[in-house]
Amino acid sequence: MRRRLLLLLAMLTLGGASQGNAVQAASSPRSLESTPHSRIALPTPVAGDLRENDPWATRIQDRLAGLAPLSRAAQPTGRQADRAGELAARLQPLGRGVGRGAQVGVHVRDLHTGASLLDAAGDRALNPASNHKLLTAIAALELLGPEYRFETRVLLDGDDLVLVGEGDPSLQSEHLAQLAHAVRDQIDLSGVRRIVIDDGRFSAERFGPGYDAGGPGFSYMAPSGALSVQWNTIEITAVPEDGAVKVYVDPPCAHVRVVNGATLARRTALEIETTTEGDETVVSIRGTLARRAGVETLRRRVGDPGRFAASVFAAALGPEAAALPIVRGHAGERALPLAEHRSAALVEVLHSALKFSNNFTTEQVLRTLGWRMTGEAGSWENGTLALREFWRAIGGDADALVFENASGYSRRGRTSARALVDLLAWSQRPGSRSAQLVGALAVSGIDGTMRDRLHDATGRVFAKTGTLAGASALSGIVVDASGAPSLAFSVLVNGPVTGHAAHALQDRVVRLLLEPSVARG
DSSP states (O other): OHHHHHHHHHHHHHHHHHTTOOEEOOOOTTOOSOOOEEEOOOOOOBOSOTTTTOTHHHHHHHHHHTOOOOOOOBOOOHHHHHHHHHHHHHHHHHHHTTOTTOEEEEEEEETTTOBEEEEESTTOOBOOGGGGHHHHHHHHHHHTOTTOOOEEEEEEETTEEEEEEOOOSSOOHHHHHHHHHHHHTTSOGGGOOEEEEEOTTBOSOOSOTTOOSOTTOBGGGOOOOSSOOGGGEEEEEEEEETTEEEEEEESOOTTEEEEEOOEEESSOEEEEEEEEETTEEEEEEEEEEETTTOOEEEEEEOSOHHHHHHHHHHHHHOHHHHTSOEEEOOOOTTBEEEEEEEOOOHHHHTHHHHTSOOHHHHHHHHHHHHHHHHSSOBOHHHHHHHHHHHHHHTTOOGGGOBOSSSSOOOSSOBBOHHHHHHHHHHHTSTTOTTTTHHHHSEETTTSGGGTTSOGGGTTTEEEEEEEETTEEEEEEEEEOTTSOEEEEEEEEEESSOOHHHHHHHHHHHHHHHTSHHHHHO
8 A cells, every 4th residue: 555655746846847848759660640749648647438418419410500501513514614625525536545445534623613614423322442442531621610620638547557449540559668668667566466448439440341350460450449569560570681581570479379380492482461369460481592692571460459569669669568468448537647658640540541541540430530529439330420410410411321341341332533532622622630641642743642653743633542452443633733632533443454554554545634735724
């Protein structure tokens, strides 16, 4: 009892002295967002269920009620009408190059006048693939706000260390190491009995509709959880060393167990998969690795996001904590905060979803929307409700939108080029919370999935790509010479079309839009 009292007094002293003094996080080479910060939180008691009296549900309802309706495309007049006719004529031969059986939908809008400059089957319902991420991102920016930040906290509850997650998609192992450092500075770890995972802000389901929980553990189908780290993936590296295949996992932690059946040979032919066995993620490696200069590195998903994050955190605490039991639970009413990590602003977190098409980030954002809007554990059900409520609030046509999940990883998803342009143009209205979306998109010739496209228009096209078997999409914004958004466009291609042919058509359409006479109208 005396030891606990002295500990509490020490925490009060440290907490009071640290108020307002942020500790800047080390830059992570794996992080796609700007560096957030960790800080020591004030040691005041907090309720175990932070959803009680949460103002977010009311805030989101107020924002939904205040959203402006979509503006429909106007008919071009004068010179713009002439130019629209010319663009339509020039589009026809371009469309023939994608192959027989292809379905194409194109729509282009002037952001200054609202006039439709080009529409070729723009209302056709097609699979937008990852262009669906635009809807998730814009809804989140409008309802949560571009400055929304995800929090991950550590609390002391008796002799338990409680790690609380709120859905941060950008949390990295370096951030957990910073939290661990702050905890070590405040308490004697010899008095800690176990580590508790508090990940109840999301429901227990880990895979959304359309995702496959089986297979070799592809990283693009990583599970979702309120407490997640490193996109719920591990980096696995196999190297020839001392006459054998050695396997290294980053970040190393007790949650991941390696079963290595690989051998050295003349060539590399490895099979690497991750599976869930009990509370562990098991990495299984079979096949051969080249003796000379053979190094194989790839990412695979983990099985249990919360246990993975807690295990990485325990390892960062040091050897005395790495073997502590890890259980699920929640912080009690009188739990004392020790440390907190806040993510970068939402608009920066979305870079990984929009520039690099990260499915995991988008699903985390969807479930956060569901949690914040309803006050219930974030799920794909209430996240989908949030998206549909947003679409309804801005006057979107319910029949123009079919989707399974947040990211567009779906065979069932359908929307139209016109609907996507409606949404993009709407996001650029004066006073829009989602206007900053443009900066989160991939930039032609510069970064993300547009880095190797449209080099003759470097820095002029901000776009979201989308690729599935039988579906290719490109939607975004063209900026004028001053850098101001001037045109919104969408080119959707479905059917038995190669990615090369679809990209060629999309890029040719965009090049038409970059001609000076189009930008000037």
